[in-house]
Amino acid sequence: MTAAVELRDVAKEFPGGTRAVDGVSLSVEAGTVFGVVGHSGAGKSTLLRLVNGLEEPTSGSVLLDGQDISALGERRLRPLRREIGMIFQQFNLFRSRTVLGNVLYPLRLAGTDRAAARARAEETLEFVGLAGHGGRYPEQLSGGQRQRVGIARALATRPKVLLCDEATSALDPQTTGEVLALLGRVNRELGVTILLITHEMEVVRTLCDRVAVMEDGRVVESGEVYEVFARPRHATTAAFVRSERHSEPDAPLLERLRARHPGRLVTLPVADGNPALEGLSELLQLHGVDFTLVHGGVGEVRGRPLGSVTLELRGRPAAVEAVVAGLRVPGPVEAGAR
Ligand SMILES: Nc1ncnc2c1ncn2[C@@H]1O[C@H](COP(=O)(O)OP(=O)(O)OP(=O)(O)O)[C@@H](O)[C@H]1O
Numbered sequence: 001m002t003a004a005v006e007l008r009d010v011a012k013e014f015p016g017g018t019r020a021v022d023g024v025s026l027s028v029e030a031g032t033v034f035g036v037v038g039h040s041g042a043g044k045s046t047l048l049r050l051v052n053g054l055e056e057p058t059s060g061s062v063l064l065d066g067q068d069i070s071a072l073g074e075r076r077l078r079p080l081r082r083e084i085g086m087i088f089q090q091f092n093l094f095r096s097r098t099v100l101g102n103v104l105y106p107l108r109l110a111g112t113d114r115a116a117a118r119a120r121a122e123e124t125l126e127f128v129g130l131a132g133h134g135g136r137y138p139e140q141l142s143g144g145q146r147q148r149v150g151i152a153r154a155l156a157t158r159p160k161v162l163l164c165d166e167a168t169s170a171l172d173p174q175t176t177g178e179v180l181a182l183l184g185r186v187n188r189e190l191g192v193t194i195l196l197i198t199h200e201m202e203v204v205r206t207l208c209d210r211v212a213v214m215e216d217g218r219v220v221e222s223g224e225v226y227e228v229f230a231r232p233r234h235a236t237t238a239a240f241v242r243s244e245r246h247s248e249p250d251a252p253l254l255e256r257l258r259a260r261h262p263g264r265l266v267t268l269p270v271a272d273g274n275p276a277l278e279g280l281s282e283l284l285q286l287h288g289v290d291f292t293l294v295h296g297g298v299g300e301v302r303g304r305p306l307g308s309v310t311l312e313l314r315g316r317p318a319a320v321e322a323v324v325a326g327l328r329v330p331g332p333v334e335a336g337a338r
């Protein structure tokens, strides 16, 4: 199967010597949502600009639908660019044009005739939930509505791929949720492949099939979202997914927990395919051990459970020991033991 977007050992060095992208290979299957996360300066925006041909790689190749875009001249690149839509953190709408005018713009640029362009623009505005708003100006809209216009404009020419550069970073949590839901529909209902970059794991958790983590221009880890969240291998990834995993309490929190809870503190990871809390109540009953839930939580990533819980166990020392030994979890940790 040909990937919708593929990068093969791509590097981008700017004059002055900054290697913004440094040997990145990744493959985005058609019809999927691929997320790239990384801290500021990791090279995420540069990566997207390489994909839509706004930057030329210093080395390596960028393929769209199997076609190497660096081998194409500007003339042959132009129709290919129409296959790619893009949305931005600051929306980048034309302030002097109406909502309809913004969505019409790429269609007119592509040479679509007036009537067909208008029909397409209105249909697209309806898809993003802005039917009837065509005559308004961007400044008369909320942030969430502006991003919907941005999405409608990006989709007007029916691209196969949508690139999103921090598309929800300027929005409040509720509006973020609405825009993410819309992007999910864009992927599922229109079959658009999405490549997005973000520093918000919430975006990855709710929307992406696969994720790559970038640091200093390189991909340090990538994989299926749940696997990466449940078992991060790189320290940067672990830091990104920490809050989503309700991970074991850090040292200061542990100290506060210890002050409140004199019993044995045990943190249990909860993930798909590990029995976690299964059998715990029987075990506690069998040994006459009591417990209090003192920290943690279990959430959902891609429809699968993920989290951790920290329990205080109270009872005779030998009984508590027997419970800890009997927990059928890969490495029940005495909180703070690692
Ligand atoms: N046109 C340019 N000329 C020179 N250096 C650049 C240029 N564009 C980006 N850089 C540098 O390349 C590195 C990566 O920048 P990039 O914008 O891709 O990062 P980013 O991951 O998108 O960061 P942010 O999260 O802050 O948007 C940075 O060190 C940046 O200063």
Ligand SMILES: [Mg+2]
Pocket: 044, 045, 046
């Ligand atoms: Mg950026």
